[in-house]
Amino acid sequence: MxxxxxxxxxxxxxxxxxxxxxxxxxxxxxxxxxxRAPAAHNAEAFDRAVEAVTRASEELLGALQVRGSR
Known part of the structure; x- marks a missing residue:
């Protein structure tokens, strides 16, 4: 993807x-x-989505347990 x-x-x-x-x-x-860059009328929704995906990604990375890592 x-x-x-x-x-x-x-x-x-x-x-x-x-x-x-x-x-x-x-x-x-x-x-x-x-x-790539949303029109002004879509910018707020686009920015909210980026922030939501960022938070979800940070949460995921913080919760993962990787075998063999210290």
Missing amino acids: CRSIKTLRPPFVESVSEDDVRAAALQYVRKISGF
């Missing part, structure tokens, strides 16, 4: 910044909405 979104969990990356997670969320929302 979004081939340019990188895996953000160990062992694929050592550390993940908030910017990394937000960039992945932005790519996802761009892909599913079909907008």
